[in-house]
Amino acid sequence: MQDRPSALELIGGIYLFLERDVVPELKDPVRFHTLVAANLLKIIEREILSEPGNRLGEAARLRKLLSKERGSGDSPGDLEREIQTLNEELCARIRRGEADEGSRRKEIMDHVRKTLVEKLEIANPRMIKRAQERS
Amino acid sequence: MKERLQAFIGKQEGFENSRVESLYRMPGGASKETWSFDLVLTDEPAREVLPMVLRINRSSPLPISIDLEQEFLLMKEVYEEGIEVPKPYWYGEKELGNPFYIIGRIEGETIVRRLHRDDEYETARRVIPAQMGKILARIHRIRVTGNRFNFLPHRTQCGSSALGELSFYETMLHRYAPDSHPALELGIRWLKTHLPPSMGQSLVHGDYRLGNIIFGSEGVRSVLDWELSHVGDPMEDLGYISIQAWRFGNDSLPIGGVGRREEFYQAYEQGGGFPVDGKRTYFWEVFGNLKWAVITILQTIPFLDGSSESIELASLGRKTSEVELQLITLIEGG
Numbered sequence: 001m002q003d004r005p006s007a008l009e010l011i012g013g014i015y016l017f018l019e020r021d022v023v024p025e026l027k028d029p030v031r032f033h034t035l036v037a038a039n040l041l042k043i044i045e046r047e048i049l050s051e052p053g054n055r056l057g058e059a060a061r062l063r064k065l066l067s068k069e070r071g072s073g074d075s076p077g078d079l080e081r082e083i084q085t086l087n088e089e090l091c092a093r094i095r096r097g098e099a100d101e102g103s104r105r106k107e108i109m110d111h112v113r114k115t116l117v118e119k120l121e122i123a124n125p126r127m128i129k130r131a132q133e134r135s
Numbered sequence: 136m137k138e139r140l141q142a143f144i145g146k147q148e149g150f151e152n153s154r155v156e157s158l159y160r161m162p163g164g165a166s167k168e169t170w171s172f173d174l175v176l177t178d179e180p181a182r183e184v185l186p187m188v189l190r191i192n193r194s195s196p197l198p199i200s201i202d203l204e205q206e207f208l209l210m211k212e213v214y215e216e217g218i219e220v221p222k223p224y225w226y227g228e229k230e231l232g233n234p235f236y237i238i239g240r241i242e243g244e245t246i247v248r249r250l251h252r253d254d255e256y257e258t259a260r261r262v263i264p265a266q267m268g269k270i271l272a273r274i275h276r277i278r279v280t281g282n283r284f285n286f287l288p289h290r291t292q293c294g295s296s297a298l299g300e301l302s303f304y305e306t307m308l309h310r311y312a313p314d315s316h317p318a319l320e321l322g323i324r325w326l327k328t329h330l331p332p333s334m335g336q337s338l339v340h341g342d343y344r345l346g347n348i349i350f351g352s353e354g355v356r357s358v359l360d361w362e363l364s365h366v367g368d369p370m371e372d373l374g375y376i377s378i379q380a381w382r383f384g385n386d387s388l389p390i391g392g393v394g395r396r397e398e399f400y401q402a403y404e405q406g407g408g409f410p411v412d413g414k415r416t417y418f419w420e421v422f423g424n425l426k427w428a429v430i431t432i433l434q435t436i437p438f439l440d441g442s443s444e445s446i447e448l449a450s451l452g453r454k455t456s457e458v459e460l461q462l463i464t465l466i467e468g469g
Contacts, residue, residue: 029162037446043453087315094320100328109463112317116460123453131379131460135386 008048015041046122054118055079061111062086066093136170136231140189143230144174144237152178161188166196166437167203171240186242188221191235194442197433199307200362204228205286207236209361212284213338216277219270219357241357243349247383250345251392255352262354264394267343267376268402270358275337275369276407284338288365296367297330301422304429312432313439318459322425325466331415337369344381345391369409373400374419379461380427421465428458 005013018038026034059082063070066089071082090108093099099108113132120128141155158172170189175182192203201209207226214220222239250256250263290299305323308316341363349357375381377389377396385392390399400411435452437443 032162033446036450040446040450040453084315087317090317091315091320094317094324097324099321100324108317109321109467112321112463113460116318116456116463119456120460124457127457127460130386131457132464133386134464135379135389 008045011041011045011048015045043123046125050118050122052076054122055083057118058115059083059086061114062090065107065111066090139231140172143225143227147225150174150176152176166194166200167191168193186240187224188238188240189231189235190238191231192233194437196362197430198311199303199430199433201287201364203234203236206361206364208286209284209364210236210238213274213277213361216273218274218277219355220361221357221359241349243351243356245346245349245359247345247392250350251383251385256350259350259352259354260393263345263348263350264390264399265402266355267348267391267394268399268408269406270355271340271343271372271376272403272406272408274340274343274358275372275409277338279336279338279366284366287338289336290365290367295330295333296336296371297333297418297422298327300365300367300371301326301330301425304426307433308429311436312429313436316428316432316455316459318456318463319425319428322421322428322459322462322466326418326422326425329418329421331368331370331418334368334370334415335409336366337409339365339367339369339371341365341372342375343372344376345383345393346381368415368419370411370415371419371422373403373411374416374421375423375426377416377420378423378427380424380458417465421462424458424462424465428455428462431455431458 015038018034018041023031023034023038055076056079059071059079062068062083063086066086068086068089071078073079073082094108099105116131117128120131137155137158140158144150144153144155154175154177156173156175158170161169161171163169168191170191172187172189174185174187176185190203196202200206204226207223210220210223214223221241224237224239226234226236228234244250244256250259290296290303292298292302301323308319308323340358340361342360343358347358347360348355349359376391376399379386382389382392388394389396396416400416404411431451431454434448438445438449438452
């Protein structure tokens with residue numbers, strides 16, 4: 001186990017350094033790309049905090065949705081592969097028409113929506129409300 | 136670069152006595168570099184100066200793009216039709232190492248947040264939706280019969296451009312996406328079961344939106360980025376311009392964050408465009424979200440495979456889910 005500062009604390013420090021010290025010294029296009037990079041640090045920060053829980057939730061929902069047993073391995077890599085396999089299965093079933101109508105459509109749509117919202121809580125929280133509106 | 140460019144232009148008829156000046160690389164451009172320069176015609180007493188742009192391939196282009204030569208040929212055709220595009224001068228294959236073309240430089244702005252916010256663009260904000268509608272109508276009115284646009288993609292399946300385009304992007308998704316995307320599969324399935332009946336074919340710009348428009352304080356000056364052009368259903372362009380991604384934060388005005396749908400459609404129809412039908416444009420708006428989601432995935436690939444170090448391309452991979460969420464919201468009702 002590493003000593004302090006933690007990864008999260010370091011990310012916070014780098015973000016402030018970029019925002020306060022670096023960006024004001026720069027001109028476009030490097031300035032713009034530095035802002036993009038700083039924003040990616042914020043994504044990583046949120047991802048460290050939420051992604052482990054999100055993956056457990058996504059895997060559990062997918063197993064229930066597709067009536068699958070829990071995968072055998074326990075490592076983070078096993079979980080990642082299990083989610084990938086389950087998502088491929090879900091895609092194949094959607095292509096076969098399983099989500100075309102009725103309560104099955106609603107179950108699948110609800111799962112997909114929840115997964116996207118969780119991804120956006122990490123990638124771009126400001127878009128969660130907007131992307132669910134029709135205008 | 137300057138010497139080779141100078142040598143290439145010096146071989147063009149009527150430009151033997153000219154000099155390249157103020158050459159610099161403009162920001163942006165993922166797979167293509169854009170350079171600005173002035174061409175000084177030295178044999179004329181007035182020393183006329185032509186503002187020019189060079190676009191040259193760098194990394195491998197998106198697999199959905201037409202190549203640079205096709206884009207150049209298309210710009211020549213639409214320029215002759217009087218469409219607002221930079222004047223195309225020359226295409227070259229090898230003289231600068233990679234394929235390139237040279238076109239006139241149109242001064243102005245392309246950055247959408249400036250159009251949305253800056254006081255100097257108040258008039259532009261007001262007039263651009265109708266201007267873009269009328270220009271699009273003129274693009275769609277260009278005759279595509281005969282073999283004039285044979286060099287462009289014309290993707291039809293079972294006589295349907297909609298199915299042809301959809302199958303193309305479905306193939307791109309399955310061929311190139313590193314992850315599986317249930318939301319996009321839901322979108323594809325909805326589109327396949329809501330195909331519009333076929334209608335007249337036209338030239339389709341394919342990426343018609345703010346960001347690809349040069350504007351000034353008075354409005355539209357030029358239409359850029361023809362690399363997704365093809366022959367197909369004209370309503371595709373109307374749906375695409377309406378998607379959330381091209382509103383740049385301002386959903387209250389669905390057309391580019393500057394216009395209402397009705398004013399845009401009306402200007403398009405009055406400008407001689409095809410009749411606009413809400414169901415058709417809705418289909419193509421759903422398709423536009425699918426297409427843009429697939430493009431965000433494709434644009435990230437050069438970062439993933441190491442052929443580009445662009446942090447901007449890397450960040451696009453994390454944009455896909457917001458487009459997917461809008462897409463499933465549009466098809467929620469079944």
